[in-house]
Amino acid sequence: MEFLLQLLVTMTVLFLLARLGAKLVSHFGLPGLIGEIIIGVVIANIAIGDWSLMGFLGLELPEPGEEIVESSDIYPVVYAFSELGVIFLLFTVGLETKVSDLLGSGKTALVAAILGVILPFVAGMAVVIATGGDMNNALFLAAAMVATSVGITARIIKDMYLMDTREARIIIAAAVIDDVLGMIVLAIVKGIVDSGSVSIVGVASVTLQAVLFVFAVILACKYVVPRIYDYFEDRKSKAKSSGKVPGSTNKLILAVIVCLAMAAFAEFIGLAAIIGAFLAGMLFAEHAWEWELEPKIESITSFMISFFFINVGLQVNISSLTDMSVVVIAVVVICLALVTKFIGCGYGAKLVDRNIDKSGVHIIGVGMMPRGEVGIIIASIGLASTAMSEELYAVVVLMSVATTIIAPPILSKLFRKKYAEEYKILDEDLI
């Protein structure tokens, strides 16, 4: 099929199926993103003889370790949309995170994040070593189990309009710290696997970069942004007095440029792109409402984010699950992934803040469970460097998808129970 026609057909089918999937699961009280992931799994596994739906949609994935551009026709475009979607999603989460608020729930989130990194890492190492795997596999599985995918939890919280609850703030802050810690763990693991020894300089450099980046943004929020804002307000009032009407599209483009630039910078220095996007959002947080940034960015996000969840589903190849020992290891890893985050983050938060009640512990513990794309990304780095076996890669993908599917409905029930009275708005949509 010609590229443009293929693009339009693929886009139409994906949007339509994503909408249907989201609608379908909403009848069971599940958030739409689970429907989108399931749609991805279904698309990836529908095939009759030589014909496959993936092939029809021009979505054949790259082989593990292969470059994205080596995949077929439309997949690089879908991948680009999915990455930009999650980047803009984290940007909108950042828009709702004011520096003052973040620092407020800082210590609790920090301890929750650190315990939520140590426990899964130790558990991951233990599983591989207990089943006779080598050190490289153990390190990469451990690193993949560390990462929290804040995107998925953030969407649930946003869909339920619960951004203002204490639990939500702790989860988001802890997940962001977690992402930074996860990247540091990845850097350490890569360093050990690549060189055969722990590189102190490498570890220190990644840690320093991440801390400096976050610190610079916090300083900018306090001292630089207010001045820039005053400058624009000044221009605006001058323009108004001379009868001009300022364009609001420009602020959107400015926000998009800053978001992309900081995501690119984060990716460039070896952190995840989404960390840069989140921090960029924080820069605009104080004035997002006045600039009407949120509804505009949200239109773009809602256009692209479905591709992210479909893409998570596309990674699952059901036919690879014929080896029973792989299935057993997968089940063990999934259970450990759930339990270690639950205890590490939930009770980690309670260690610091005694005021968090039992339901709060549960919400934080479950909210930190989804590994989403971060685990898969780490596993694919391991696979590309041939440090990780194909079977363990499949296990990590399953673990990432399972934690991503299991946590949201529990989280949404816990939230609904705790905030039953304040919570009047249904997350079920009407069309």
Added chain:
Amino acid sequence: MEFLLQLLVTMTVLFLLARLGAKLVSHFGLPGLIGEIIIGVVIANIAIGDWSLMGFLGLELPEPGEEIVESSDIYPVVYAFSELGVIFLLFTVGLETKVSDLLGSGKTALVAAILGVILPFVAGMAVVIATGGDMNNALFLAAAMVATSVGITARIIKDMYLMDTREARIIIAAAVIDDVLGMIVLAIVKGIVDSGSVSIVGVASVTLQAVLFVFAVILACKYVVPRIYDYFEDRKSKAKSSGKVPGSTNKLILAVIVCLAMAAFAEFIGLAAIIGAFLAGMLFAEHAWEWELEPKIESITSFMISFFFINVGLQVNISSLTDMSVVVIAVVVICLALVTKFIGCGYGAKLVDRNIDKSGVHIIGVGMMPRGEVGIIIASIGLASTAMSEELYAVVVLMSVATTIIAPPILSKLFRKKYAEEYKILDEDLI
């Protein structure tokens, strides 16, 4: 560079340069899109030794006739954004075109469009035959000179908030008819070149499809859409009385799905995708305001449309202009392209509607001049089927770009002059 990093770097650089380009030309009173096209030309031609900016940005274009996917890294993504951008732009133009209004300016637009097709076609044939070219080249140049790129004119009109003027309505309606006629001409030319004779069945079939498509949408606007709308209103009032809040994101997704599906359908039956998008917009036109569709689609459009104009600029390879005879033919073709549309459309409109004054004739004539991407697309089809020479392809690209660059500033001056009093809003933006 790794795909994701390359994507983010390219996106950031393109957005930033597009913004700078738009800002720069606005000081000369030119619309932003010209700045974006110039940025595209500059990007395409900056190279130091083996290093090129295009290469750095991962934007190496496919060879003429080659598939898009055979180009490098990021170009398929940029191409996808540019095509989706122009599709959503035409969708928003459709949103502002109510069926009743379109039928009102119908006859004038029809005559303007038909004369605006015949004159450039005859001129195109004449040039090639006069310079000793063969019939195939003559037919394809003629077809490329026929198409009007409504996207460019539409953006100027929208930027100047002049959608409600009579001239704007005639231009948009004529350009849409023109697109349909242009596609029919292309089908005829392809038929003649491929088979060596005029296929009556082929011509009749394309014509019938196009007319049926438009007719079906007009009927749907009159009889089907009001019922669907009433159904949704009914559900909404029921939902409200039971305390639910309907989601507005769903309407955006619904609109996007319909837009993409109709664009895909139009492309599939051999019309241009943008015709489908325009007609999809018309379906929603009556209720676009209530559903708040316009600001949401516009956020998506403003995010993507810069890529379209940059992409137009990227097609221009300045170093190919070393052969003087090619330059001379290019200049002649550009002049003819401008004059034939000006006379055909401007005075064609006046033939039907005597009330159009001299400034109205000029606005319509100039507004129909830009060939934009449509001419380039037709030429690339000719090149792919080896019916068109590489030199003539370069001429068509130049003609498309030149008409696209020359017409907008003149149009914007003519509009400004005519609507000086009503026209209080500056199109110059503030950031």
